[in-house]
Structures are given as C-alpha cells and as structure tokens.
Amino acid sequence: MKIVLSFVLFVLFHLSLYAQTGIVKVTEGKVTEGQFYFDKVLVYDNFKEGRVTFSDGNFYTGPLNINVRTQSLRMISSEGDTILLNSEPNVVAVSAGRDMFRKINNYYLQLLNINNDVYLGLLRKMVIGKEMLEGAYGGVSQVASVSKMSSIEDGTRLDKYSGSSLMHYDYHEMIYLVRGNKTYPATKKNFIKYFPNQKREINEYIKQKGFSFANNHNVVELFNYLSMPK
Secondary structure, eight states: OOOOOGGGOOOOTTOSSEEEEEEEEEETTEEEEOHHHHHHSBSSSSOEEEEEEETTSOEEEEEEEEETTTTEEEEEOTTSOEEOOTTGGGEEEEEETTEEEEEETTEEEEEEEEETTEEEEEEEEEEEEEEEEEOGGGOEEEEEEOOOOOOOTTTTBOTTOOSEEEEEEEEEEEEEEEETTEEEEOOHHHHHHHOGGGHHHHHHHHHHHTOOTTOHHHHHHHHHHHHSOO
C-alpha cells in the first residue's frame, strides 16, 4: 500500500514555475536594498520552534530558520541571540511544525510527500552572482564575477566586502524526486523510472492535463495523484 504523509501535502498556490533574477544593493558588506531578496533569503518570515537531528543521532531543539543562500541554519539561543551551529556539516534532518527537511549534498530539501521509498522534495536556492557598477542616469554595467560569498548572522551580510555596489541575485524553487540520499530531476523519464507500475497512469495524466514538468504546481499534483490509494 502506498504511504502518504498527509501532514506535508503542500500548499500549491505558489508552486508554479518559480525563478527570479534581480539586483540588490550592498553597502559596506551588508545587503541594504532588494525587497524580494529580504523576503526569500530565509525560509520563514519568523523563526519557528523546531528540531535539528545530527548524523550521530543527537538533536537540538529551539527556534530556527533556514538561510537559502548559504544553505545553513539560524537558531535563537536561550539568551535570545541569533546563532550559527558549529555542527552544521553534521545536520541530516530538520523539522519545524508540520514541515520536514532533509539535508542532501549540503542543500536543505523540504519534503512535500512520500510514495513508498520515493520522496518529493522542494529545494529553494539563492545565489548572488555578479557585481554591477552604477552608471549614469541609473544605468548599470557588469564588471566582475563574485562567487559564493560567505555570510553571517541574519543572511544580509556579505563578508569581506566594502564600499557600495549593485549585485545580481538568482532565486529558484526546484522540485526533485528523492530516493535514499540522492536527488533526481522531476522529469517524465524519472517518474516512469521510479513508478514503473504506473507508467500508463503517468502518460494518461500528462496527456489529459495539459501538463508541463517545468511547472512545479503540475509536478506536485502528479506526485500526489500517483500517491493516492487506489
């Protein structure tokens, strides 16, 4: 019998094809302008009470959040300070309310549903990529690649960067099939590979629904359909 995690049947309204490219302003190493960046750099608007499980079986509980740019946890200490975890590399899973995450290949994937041993996972990813110079009349020009800057505390700080500049960012929400400790793109080929007994259902569903694997909403609905008890 198929297993469905009803408590993680994901709210679909924002899971369409989701990608955003924009520009943020960085002043003396701190992001100071770019509302979309501020809205998306952390998974939760407010810290949520949660549990962090480590590879040795130990766990930590407390208010937490996930920085999607650095793929790292933020915790609130008993003194009320925002802290990082020294044991971040040893994190294997996070739960917060009804949300569940697994850490795979140093990325936090939110588990949306499960069918037998295959999960559906959502990866939120943000990258700050290239520095821009402000030109005349508000124009900008690309000058150099800036890769993988480290961050501290609230996710708005870019270490070892001074002055004022504009920088590109890219934000994506991507859906994957997860089996064991590996992720696989949510493609028709992989759906049929991991649901071989439902190949006919997959083909019929895609044909009838005007389906696109580039649309996250469509992919989640297909997975949920295949996971329904028959």
